[in-house]
Amino acid sequence: MTPQAQPLTFGQLRAAIAKEGLPWQAVPEARANQRVTPRTLGGDPKGLPLADKAPKIDFRAIVDVGTNPFLAVRRLERGFITVDKIQERFPRMALLRAGLAEVTEAEKPPEGGTAASVDWRNRWSRNWITTVRDQDGCNACWAFAGVALIEAMVKIEDAIWTRLSEGDIHRGIGAKCANLGNLTSVSNFFSTNGVCDPACFPWATNDPPYTPTPDRSGRTVRGPAFTWVGGVQAAKDWIDLYGPLITWFDVYNDFFGYSSGVYQRSTSPSNSEVGGHFMLVVGYSDALGAWLVKNSWGTGWGMAGFGWIKYGDSSIDQYSKAALCNVNPDPWSKRRLHNGALYESGNGALNRNLEVMSSNGSRVQHWWREGGPPWTWGVAKSFATDAAVCPTLTGTTFNRNMELVYLTPDARLHHWWGPGDGSGPWNDGGVFGPTDCEGIPGFVQSDYNAPGNFEVVVKVAGGRLRHIWRDGAGWHNGPKFGANIFLSGRTLVQSDFGSPHGHLEVVAVLNNGAMQHFWRKETLTWKAGALFGTGIFTPPVMIQGQYGMVNEAGPHGNFELCVAADGKVQHWWRNNSGDGHWRQGPIFGREVAMVVGMCESQWDMNLEVIVRRLDHKLQHYWRDGAGWHEGPVIGPA
């Protein structure tokens, strides 16, 4: 069975599991036979070439504006792109924040000047590198270096912290703990299958059977094959202009004891070579004459897992280095970063189209905006006849489907799903839920089971909230909670609090115009949390973003909440890595009736908001480092 060959519907998945067991169980042997051969574990001449034999990269031909504003300014500074080109893609304020004001007329490349040093752990005052991992006693550096590269590029290109699984690559190609490996096999696996998260298939040292969850195809970061960068100068240019690289390195005994400074191997006869090793190069320093590497031996080695290695030492520059660009993050990596009628999909040339679902009181209208210039909104498919409110949309692990839920005029809930690329058709998932629904539903895919359950929280009669959930057996009406509820909103989030399952968090509006935060731990009991705000009588939208996170491990991204009041939008946020208090941010917008969607986007973690105006049209607002901006009116809701 080819895992990504056909869209996998929920019903098909259930039938497949019942009939044949997990669909992915059949894949590993076939993949192992396909991938693990003496050729790929030995010497593949088409793979990682010697540095001086690598095809020369013509940076002048390949460097474009990109998707990271800081890198775009850097590319401008180096003379690879023009001011006109960069201003087509980024707002001027974003570029000023990224350093545009300091850029002077650049010499044309390659004389434009490679940076004297780069450290992606702290570039432009930010960290872009995920945590140091530990391969333990397994010879799996190749899988660890591959995942480290992919994770870094997702952060650099798409502003998303993601945690991927070394075990998915390692066991996916059929390797065992003691097996050696190379980067061609990693590149082949990634470009063919993507890489999933640890909850889909974890890293383990005991060679478990390769049985990723059946929704793997919808929870994989995807991307092209690796690029090989040969030569020291080209490697520096790549690191300066794109991101980290994977390098080869001969390990000598004294490397084990490295703890600080610049490593240069001892030439003592007693210093034996013990093997070859792959690591991620996350920077360099000409002053030190050294590469900065992220190793996979835990944080106890070197400088908290990192180390400096002298240029050319121990064959570090003998082979070309492996590079990656144009990665495409998955819905699972983005599951907390959007809510309501707005979802940033992986569609479009830049993998970041905005998708919006509106309702005129009956039909659902799908709108979309290309993830780059000219930023115009387009009309996609229209479907359904019973959408009383703008739907709550999400991307799911069912083959990256887009799925939505809305309130019907009959006080029920209605579920629809369609392919993630937006091409349609949209499929009727059926009416469900209690018969006394009164509010706008919150809707997420959670991490209970795999594929994860759907979770819905909606206001029902009697001024209460009700939790409804769907597993493999269908929809279930769960408990009621809360009291004096005036409105539910598009606020349901499965947060990163709690383990192994994140808490469910929701904010509702009370009859007195205050908002109240409710949350459910793994004990499955809903608890009432903080009250905040006054004079609120419209439904809020909430996400858990990434502000407050140091890396993919947290500590915790902030909750960001937008709600309309008095024709404007109030922005609230909760400092989840600090005191946990709700605070009100700026008020923005005009003629706003209701906030219907919100996301933290792949454009440098900008907040994007869709509102329904008093004239029943949709309008886009966004926030970058310079504050909130009024975007275009999209069209009728």
Place this chain on the structure above:
Amino acid sequence: MTESGSDEESEGKVPGSLDDGTEPVLGVRIPAHIELAAGESYRLALPSAAGGGYTWEATPAGGDPGAGRVELELGPVPPQNEQPTSALAPVTLVAAGLSPGRAVWRLRLVRVWQPATPLVDRLLEVVVR
């Protein structure tokens, strides 16, 4: 000790061996007890975990170290082709019978920066007839 595995040396087969039933280490079963004649030696290819930063250590742990000696030999790393594969130098345990008696050696597969948490920590008894 000879290079060719003559009568005075065995490789892979444990002379008078016993197996204590412990789990293999990275696919290799390591005996807990070997018997040798004085002048005889025994060689066993150990699994390498150098890719994870681990190295083998052999230290005297009891008995008469003068009766039997355990050493670790590091071979050359296989040459790389144009495409490098993560590579490991072969590690060989060499036990030599020196004089009649009993020696106990401790074998550890350990990271030098994590000495308290070895991946493997075994005793090897060498009885020399």
